[in-house]
Amino acid sequence: xxxxxxxxxxxxxxxxxxxxxEGLSFDLAQGEVLGVxxxxxxxxxxxxxxxxxxxxxxxxxxxxxxxxxxxxxxxLPERDLQRLRGAxxxxxxxxxxxxxNPVLTVGEQVAEVLRxxxxxxxxxxxxxxxxxxRLVEIPAAERRVDDYPHQLSGGQxxxxxxxxxxxxxxxxxxxxxxxxxxxxTVQAGILDLLRGLQREFGMAVLLITxxxxxxxxxxxxxxxxxxxxxxxxxxxxxxxxxPQHPYTRALLAAIPRLTGPIAGxxxxxxxxxxxxxxPAGCRFAPRCPHAHLECTLAPPPLVPLPDGVAAxxxxxxxxxx
Amino acid sequence: xxxxxxxxxxxxxxxxxxxxxxxxxxxxxxxxTATAEELAQLRDRLGLNKPWPDQxxxxxxxxxxxxxxxxxxxxxxxxxxxxxxxPVTLSLTFLALAIxxxxxxxxxxxxxxxxxxxxxxxxxxxxxxxxxLPDFWLGLVLMxxxxxxxAWLPTGGFVxxxxxxxxxxxxxxxxAGTLALSQMGLFARMTRAxxxxxxxxxxxxxxxxxxxxxxxxxxxHAFRNALIPVVTVAGIASGVLLGGAVVIEQVFSLPxxxxxxxxxxxxxxxxxxxxxxxxxxxxxxxxxxxxxLLYAWLDPRIRHGRG
Numbered sequence: 001x002x003x004x005x006x007x008x009x010x011x012x013x014x015x016x017x018x019x020x021x022e023g024l025s026f027d028l029a030q031g032e033v034l035g036v037x038x039x040x041x042x043x044x045x046x047x048x049x050x051x052x053x054x055x056x057x058x059x060x061x062x063x064x065x066x067x068x069x070x071x072x073x074x075x076l077p078e079r080d081l082q083r084l085r086g087a088x089x090x091x092x093x094x095x096x097x098x099x100x101n102p103v104l105t106v107g108e109q110v111a112e113v114l115r116x117x118x119x120x121x122x123x124x125x126x127x128x129x130x131x132x133x134r135l136v137e138i139p140a141a142e143r144r145v146d147d148y149p150h151q152l153s154g155g156q157x158x159x160x161x162x163x164x165x166x167x168x169x170x171x172x173x174x175x176x177x178x179x180x181x182x183x184x185t186v187q188a189g190i191l192d193l194l195r196g197l198q199r200e201f202g203m204a205v206l207l208i209t210x211x212x213x214x215x216x217x218x219x220x221x222x223x224x225x226x227x228x229x230x231x232x233x234x235x236x237x238x239x240x241x242x243p244q245h246p247y248t249r250a251l252l253a254a255i256p257r258l259t260g261p262i263a264g265x266x267x268x269x270x271x272x273x274x275x276x277x278x279p280a281g282c283r284f285a286p287r288c289p290h291a292h293l294e295c296t297l298a299p300p301p302l303v304p305l306p307d308g309v310a311a312x313x314x315x316x317x318x319x320x321x
Numbered sequence: 322x323x324x325x326x327x328x329x330x331x332x333x334x335x336x337x338x339x340x341x342x343x344x345x346x347x348x349x350x351x352x353x354t355a356t357a358e359e360l361a362q363l364r365d366r367l368g369l370n371k372p373w374p375d376q377x378x379x380x381x382x383x384x385x386x387x388x389x390x391x392x393x394x395x396x397x398x399x400x401x402x403x404x405x406x407x408p409v410t411l412s413l414t415f416l417a418l419a420i421x422x423x424x425x426x427x428x429x430x431x432x433x434x435x436x437x438x439x440x441x442x443x444x445x446x447x448x449x450x451x452x453x454l455p456d457f458w459l460g461l462v463l464m465x466x467x468x469x470x471x472a473w474l475p476t477g478g479f480v481x482x483x484x485x486x487x488x489x490x491x492x493x494x495x496x497a498g499t500l501a502l503s504q505m506g507l508f509a510r511m512t513r514a515x516x517x518x519x520x521x522x523x524x525x526x527x528x529x530x531x532x533x534x535x536x537x538x539x540x541x542h543a544f545r546n547a548l549i550p551v552v553t554v555a556g557i558a559s560g561v562l563l564g565g566a567v568v569i570e571q572v573f574s575l576p577x578x579x580x581x582x583x584x585x586x587x588x589x590x591x592x593x594x595x596x597x598x599x600x601x602x603x604x605x606x607x608x609x610x611x612x613x614l615l616y617a618w619l620d621p622r623i624r625h626g627r628g
Contacts, residue, residue, distance in 0.1 A: 085529070102620070103619065150622050
């Protein structure tokens with residue numbers, strides 16, 4: 001077995017006294033698409049930012065590590081990280097409306113990455129920027145290249161962000177809710193584009209979303225997160241066919257069906273607890289229909305199950321022993 | 322365009338000064354020892370014995386050909402008197418503006434990047450002191466230390482830039498620096514606040530995610546956005562500096578428009594006061610026009626007429 005492209009082990013992130021991410025582990029192979037799902041506040045974005053070394057002020061990796069192509073990115077000094085960011089690993093964000101700099105042309109924002117990492121001169125970088133905008137299917141790219149972000153639609157801005165991210169052909173692309181802020185019709189176009197480019201370049205994608213439909217569509221494997229911990233992980237097909245963790249089941253049950261009678265949207269009662277008052281045991285216990293006393297004592301470990309699935313639930317622990 | 326109505330209003334106010342001041346302008350100007358004949362002569366020269374619509378018409382038709390009237394005391398046209406002294410005042414004001422902008426924004430950026438740390442507190446403390454100290458006092462202290470004690474710089478005087486650029490700088494740096502200090506503090510605080518806001522924006526995170534070095538993220542991505550509100554303030558600051566120049570010209574005995582106007586007020590040389598008021602307002606309006614253009618250059622969203 002070849003070494004994974006990205007390997008995250010026991011990663012924990014704190015903000016001051018608050019632990020927002022705890023003991024997170026997963027691997028991502030070359031060219032693989034891993035969907036990270038969970039509700040808001042489950043720690044998905046923090047995982048991405050920790051890998052990129054872009055944690056907001058006050059955020060710190062206190063334990064564990066993330067290793068990209070043999071380099072421990074969570075331990076690299078800022079200067080070395082700058083060489084990797086945008087070159088070996090790239091990221092696109094949720095808000096295309098605010099993620100581009102309003103006072104610089106789209107072309108300049110693409111070109112500066114090329115100048116920075118690929119040592120191109122101004123002219124070559126500009127020409128390459130046009131090619132990249134064409135690659136992400138922005139119409140009339142040779143004119144759009146000199147436009148400012150406010151002259152582009154939301155979908156086009158996200159395409160421009162993808163062009164920036166892919167400028168140096170990174171091995172890892174982190175997409176943090178890339179379509180959440182867009183119209184449904186535009187979403188499909190962006191996802192198709194991402195999928196096409198992922199196959200073309202053979203890059204690995206860490207796709208963060210709370211939309212299970214997107215994951216089912218795009219991801220090879222899935223990581224379900226809840227309140228800063230892994231709830232369940234496994235191949236997408238197996239996980240969707242036989243969800244093992246009560247939280248995953250609840251998430252899947254909350255997807256509205258197009259068939260059958262309309263009987264109100266099912267939802268998971270309660271909300272994700274804030275990191276300041278995470279429960280001591282299983283963090284999902286307060287909302288779990290199967291919870292009993294034992295669940296509140298200690299956090300359940302990830303239990304390996306058939307088909308490459310693993311779930312952190314006491315139900316499986318009992319069954320295994 | 323608000324420039325034209327403003328100028329019209331100011332010209333009207335300049336005209337009305339003669340009517341607004343209490344008492345009879347001619348007797349105020351001529352002084353208590355003037356004879357009735359001298360008074361009548363003066364009224365005639367100022368056109369005060371014509372009905373006011375005629376006076377107004379006369380004022381505007383003279384303005385239209387650039388004629389600001391005659392100074393009573395200088396035996397010189399008001400326009401010529403002002404033009405002669407204008408280079409001094411403009412040098413002072415714009416050099417001060419440049420110093421305040423460059424050093425103020427640099428200090429503000431530094432403070433924002435090191436927010437909450439020692440450098441931030443030091444810079445903001447200095448800014449607070451800068452705009453708390455009255456500039457006439459600061460001017461005198463700086464003059465005493467740098468010009469009198471250390472003799473690095475002259476205590477006063479002026480050489481036109483066109484004659485001797487280096488000499489010009491030697492004469493101007495102390496008064497302009499003094500004048501700049503208060504506005505420098507303002508710019509520093511404005512820049513710090515704007516930078517702190519901009520540094521939290523998504524596009525700054527994008528720039529970092531692209532692997533841009535820290536100085537590019539700060540200098541290119543953040544600073545240009547932070548500069549937009551600062552430039553707006555610069556227009557207003559230029560007005561404050563123009564007013565401050567009057568005091569600084571006194572302290573450093575610079576032959577500028579400020580001293581001309583102060584002398585005119587003391588000796589009730591109304592045509593010079595009118596001309597000075599009009600000129601100061603015109604400069605202020607022009608600077609703010611330039612600021613509007615700069616604003617559009619900095620922010621493409623304004624250039625393209627969309628929010």
